[in-house]
Amino acid sequence: DAKTTQPPSMDCAEGRAANLPCNHSTISGNEYVYWYRQIHSQGPQYIIHGLKNNETNEMASLIITEDRKSSTLILPHATLRDTAVYYCIVRVAPGVTGGGNKLTFGTGTQLKVEL
């Protein structure tokens, strides 16, 4: 699976958009971008995933550049409860030959949302 690079920490004011970048310059054509987050003392939680098109769900939006070498997770109106470590993970889709459900976590970005 391709390696990802994320800033170690970011701050955001409550109510503002939080934009979390991720670099995955070695991503392959059959690899997806996944985002999970981990609130303190809890297990990781799935947020969103995408291949090449922008994706949006009730939690966040995922913007993937045209060359797929980087992406941005957007929390449109961050709240204090969004304070967490955010992990960007790149991996092949399950069912693809040689693929699997394995998630390889890096150290992520610690997002701190403040009043």
Added chain:
Amino acid sequence: EAGVAQSPRYKIIEKRQSVAFWCNPISGHATLYWYQQILGQGPKLLIQFQNNGVVDDSQLPKDRFSAERLKGVDSTLKIQPAKLEDSAVYLCASSLDRALTDEQFFGPGTRLTVL
């Protein structure tokens, strides 16, 4: 819907002792995972089960760690004997294991301290 259950939540033991962790996945989830998360790092996959068979145990220290999922439902992870470097949070996760919708659901984890 009940989430992934783990017990105990906390465990303190001395080095060279043995310890066991229990996990009950979400009902109907075929795939079960055990991750180890050392302080300041992202979770690392130890072992993955598909029903009661092992799919990936490449990062499991087999000289001291063992895991089983005998009936394809709940699972136990054992460490014998424990070392100081085993101090970590042990996370269990499960997924339905369907292509492109294999979101992993994590339990709260067991925090192990080895003295």
